[in-house]
Amino acid sequence: xxxxxxxxxxxxxxxxxxxxxxxxxxxxxxxxxxxxxxxxxxxxxxxxxxxxxxxxxxxxxxxxxxxxxxxxxxxxxxxxxxxxxxxxxxxxxxxxxxxxxxxxxxxxxxxxxxxxxxxxxxxxxxxxxxxxxxxxxxxxxxxx
Amino acid sequence: xxxxxxxxxxxxxxxxxxxxxxxxxxxxxxxxxxxxxxxxxxxxxxxxxxxxxxxxxxxxxxxxxxxxxxxxxxxxxxxxxxxxxxxxxxxxxxxxxxxxxxxxxxxxxxxxxxxxxxxxxxxxxxxxxxxxxxxxxxxxxxxx
Numbered sequence: 617x618x619x620x621x622x623x624x625x626x627x628x629x630x631x632x633x634x635x636x637x638x639x640x641x642x643x644x645x646x647x648x649x650x651x652x653x654x655x656x657x658x659x660x661x662x663x664x665x666x667x668x669x670x671x672x673x674x675x676x677x678x679x680x681x682x683x684x685x686x687x688x689x690x691x692x693x694x695x696x697x698x699x700x701x702x703x704x705x706x707x708x709x710x711x712x713x714x715x716x717x718x719x720x721x722x723x724x725x726x727x728x729x730x731x732x733x734x735x736x737x738x739x740x741x742x743x744x745x746x747x748x749x750x751x752x753x754x755x756x757x758x759x760x
Numbered sequence: 761x762x763x764x765x766x767x768x769x770x771x772x773x774x775x776x777x778x779x780x781x782x783x784x785x786x787x788x789x790x791x792x793x794x795x796x797x798x799x800x801x802x803x804x805x806x807x808x809x810x811x812x813x814x815x816x817x818x819x820x821x822x823x824x825x826x827x828x829x830x831x832x833x834x835x836x837x838x839x840x841x842x843x844x845x846x847x848x849x850x851x852x853x854x855x856x857x858x859x860x861x862x863x864x865x866x867x868x869x870x871x872x873x874x875x876x877x878x879x880x881x882x883x884x885x886x887x888x889x890x891x892x893x894x895x896x897x898x899x900x901x902x903x904x
Contacts, residue, residue: 665841666830666841666842667826667827667830667842667844668827668830668831668834668842672824672827675823675824675827676820676823676824678823679819679820679822679823680816680819680820682811683811683812683816683819686810686811686812687812690812697809697810697848697849698810698811698812698846699845699846699847699848699849700811700845700846701843701844701845701846701847701871702842702843702844702845703843703845703871704841704843705841705843705861705868705869705870705871706869717849724849725849725850726849726873726874727845727847727849727871727873727874729870729871730870730871
């Protein structure tokens, strides 16, 4: 009998993104790409690769967290469109992208993946956006 | 006071995809691209552009329909990975892509959008796949 190791964030997501905080199911990250405000939502369930690997109640919880985060991102950024996707062809750990798109952004109207090279944030700009999102999410972020 | 026109399928989706059938919230289509088995799920709600435009109960229903369809697509095709996305930068009508990916498909590991030109199905092959999916979905497809 093998035991499942505890959940931990995939090293590539840890390298590419800053932490915003934890919701009851998911860790919420901000991708370090100043081309677009871009959240990554990672359910803290060891071994999950597909949304199908979550139970039905967790799938409902995930949809609720996605909707809450999408609204917070839209209100914080005033974006024209949201792009929401679970792809995971390269990083297998289940994660959902929520990207704030604008008609004048670097990739519009193409999807963001592989469209243009990532552009790292200025540290102060990244910190301001993380803090603005933390304020929008204050009601549902778990306290550390 | 203006009244909302009734829902109808966006003409570009109607042109690019074949109908599989209706679930209680969504119409289910098969994209006419033989590079990958590719479902498009369209909630029949007039004017909806974002998942946020659905009410909370409809968001939960949509997640249930996505999960059911994703499992049916995986069982029908034996794919390596599912890609699930709501993008809508070009066709504004809310629609969710569920794409069956394989490590040897035409775009792997890139996302499918814009990766390679679509390749139309042979009519008999398209009909076989539509019918196989209809059999998998028999328990939840609404009768015409």
